[in-house]
Amino acid sequence: MLDLQGYGWLLLKGLQMTVLVGLCAMFMAILFGLLGAWGKFSHSRLANWAADTYTTVVRGVPELILLLLVYYGVPKLIQDGVAALGYELRLDLNPFVAGFMTIGFIYGAFCTEVLRGAFLSVPRGQMEAARAIGMSKALAFRRVQLPLALRMALPGLGNVWMVLIKATALISLIQLDELMRNAKLAATATHQPFTFYFLASLLFLAITLVSMLVLKRAETWAKRGVRV
């Protein structure tokens, strides 16, 4: 039998952290995605420009560079700014917060495109009907446009989630004790790098498999009112 030398629990704790970071990042990604989609549809030139820049720049730069830029760059920038005013300040970001914010920001750009497509596919008549029966713009958005768009967006958001959860492995490089970094600790301590990295990869596969099942159910649920 496989001897994990007592490091099995460390992997499971890492798994827990990975899923937690993933969920927080996905939540941020959907928020950024909604914001981005709003920017693309907005009549304001500035909002269009900001949303376009967001999606093109974020998708053109590696995640790792953005992560390092946020984790190391932002505190340094603030420190330099404060130093210019004649004060001294030592600032460190929490890797958990920096990690899920950055990953959420990056995948928000992908969510923007998914949500943009989804909102485009909601028939105009739906919104007009909602307005005609007296719903305010906000209420019609919340009760009609958003639910219909989310149904369309679900497969696309599922894809984003699958890529996002794998991207969380990068946060191990800024010292967050998630699955990948705990696997590294165990690998170093036991001199069995292959065993532990392979186990970690299988746990990632398990997340992917469970996600596929959940998504399939969610899609069936979302389509419950649709006749084919």
Place this chain on the structure above:
Amino acid sequence: MNWELIGESLPKLLAGAGVTVQLTLFSLAIGLLLAVPLALARLSHNPLLKYPTAGFVFYFRGTPLLVQLFLIYYGSGQFRDVLSDMGLWTYFRNAWFCAVLTLTLNTAAYTAEIFRGAIQAVPRGEIEAGKAFGMSGWLLFRRVTLPKAFRIALPAYGNEVVFLLQATSLVSAITVIDLTGAADLIRSKTFAVYEMYLTAAVLYLIMTYVLVYAFRLLEKRLNAYQHRSA
């Protein structure tokens, strides 16, 4: 912003960018060669071809590239004796070799999946037309199915190439000095944190847009028969 330092570090960063381009091209070329037979094996009715390739594709698409890199570079150390006996240890000890190997397997898995979809999407009529001309087997595949599948796959493959270019940044985690690695190295010596990463980001953006533009041209050329004036 320390512009002077950025200017001074530019040669080193560009050298790193050279490594990035090299890694991308190497892995793309070998990955592409592997992807076509993999896609065919995945479509085959022979269970001995079908299931192992399906497993390979599932594994490499379902796990993070960083884990794959560590598995091959650090993980191979666990089998040092066996690899030494086979005369392979000199390769696995080399981070650059491990980087290309991992990136190649990774992109081969994704590309195989793109090609599988594309081969399935080749219109039946075109294959039947080829058959009517008396082509069959390998000739039919080489002259009709593959060129058409390649055209269908082109937009998705363009995305995969961009993803691979960005994914190469992870090799800095296994000590390869690519663009990210070079930026990291200078950062640790000079504490010019945002200057280095921002410059690297701009260089990655430039490389990405060159690629996107090249694929747009290629698509225009290969799929010219589809383009209609709006």
